[in-house]
Amino acid sequence: MKLELLLLEEARIRFLLSGVSAAFANGIRRACMSEVPVLAIDEIGIYDNTSVLFDEQISLRLGEVPLQAEDLNIFCLPDECQCEGAGCPGCRVDFMLSSEGPGMVYSRDIQFTDPGVKPAFDKIPIVILGEGEKLVIEGYATKHVGKEHTKWQAGTLCGYKNLPGIEVADSCDGCGKCVEVCPRNVLVVDEGRAKATNMVECSLCKLCVDTCEPGAITVTPILDSFVLSIESCGSMPAKDLVAKAALEIQKRAEDLDAKLAELA
Ligand code: SF4
Ligand code: SF4
Ligand SMILES: [Zn+2]
Structure with a gap:
């Protein structure tokens, strides 16, 4: 698992989590909303x-x-x-x-x-x-x-999305139409070709894909990489909220482990 911090404010944190399953990313999100007292x-x-x-x-x-x-x-x-x-x-x-x-x-x-x-x-x-x-x-x-x-919900706006992988085919002529339609300013034309510069902002809307010839741009979710955005209700800093959510998950995993050990 790899974690890259993208934004840290008192009440908001955004980070990229790679090498994990969707269930794990969703577990963190849900624990922020429902398990942190x-x-x-x-x-x-x-x-x-x-x-x-x-x-x-x-x-x-x-x-x-x-x-x-x-x-x-x-x-x-x-x-x-x-x-x-x-x-x-x-x-x-x-x-x-x-x-x-x-x-x-x-x-x-x-x-x-x-x-x-x-x-x-x-x-x-x-x-x-x-x-x-x-x-x-x-x-x-x-x-x-x-x-x-x-x-008692400590995390208010808690969401995640897959990190997109964006590929541009060699046939691109750098016309810039995909750059114009992108609502998140993810694309630029550089040296006569479109390229993605800011993939964490991509919403996977695929407007760019529809603007060009079929197959010229492909936007696909990277299945084991997630951008998580967590906002605290104000009761605690957002970074503490995520740390406590992870601890709650750890506690449950240890409980399960202990119960399974009893059965063995
Ligand atoms: S990918 Fe298509 S729309 Fe975008 S710059 Fe290249 S040719 Fe133009
Ligand atoms: S999928 Fe949407 S947000 Fe992502 S690069 Fe294309 S137009 Fe921009
Ligand atoms: Zn009491």
């Missing part, structure tokens, strides 16, 4: 809501606010906690939100009892309050994974 607001109690939104809409919005924790490891998954899911400081973190209009209630108004926990973004709008309108809520966040509910 994060905190999310799980239950709320509404003491006062005179805003224009129903309680359920407020609840939905709060649940989808991504949360950051300085140390996520101090929290257990509720079903693995010593309280056996009843709820305790080991598996939940309480918060309070109290606002009075006029003005917008933002995610930054959610105040957690643990100073190491906060919304990943300050200015996610929750609801706008008119003069004298109030919103008073308390509740708690728990740690879970995306396969339980999307509010």
Whole structure:
């Protein structure tokens, strides 16, 4: 397996993975979305809501606010906690939100009892309050994974595609029509012939193929090479998300190995 980093930002990572199967690449993608635990607001109690939104809409919005924790490891998954899911400081973190209009209630108004926990973004709008309108809520966040509910989905936009192989036949006369139709600026004409310069950007749309004589350009997926694009919801840097996803897969593989060893 070979890994080449193409882009690294706080919330986005893009890399080329070669020498792996589609199932492996898809496993990384799915683990980013559904197996990496994060905190999310799980239950709320509404003491006062005179805003224009129903309680359920407020609840939905709060649940989808991504949360950051300085140390996520101090929290257990509720079903693995010593309280056996009843709820305790080991598996939940309480918060309070109290606002009075006029003005917008933002995610930054959610105040957690643990100073190491906060919304990943300050200015996610929750609801706008008119003069004298109030919103008073308390509740708690728990740690879970995306396969339980999307509010715990650490990876938001996670996708992969095959790296394309692009070949240009000797018959090319360098007319440049394929360069013009390519929406991703993958092709250039160089020394009188078309050539691909930026294959990771190719979407395999094959517009270039249709523009020229049959067989002049071939675009085929390379079956063991994948471009993965992973975006974090903001709860953690994208590179940590991919590393944790890989660890989750490793954990499962080790569990399977141990179970098979027991059977042998
Ligand atoms: S591959 Fe075809 S369309 Fe592209 S430059 Fe060559 S002749 Fe023109
Ligand atoms: S397949 Fe589409 S994106 Fe790729 S080089 Fe051809 S026109 Fe460009
Ligand atoms: Zn607990």
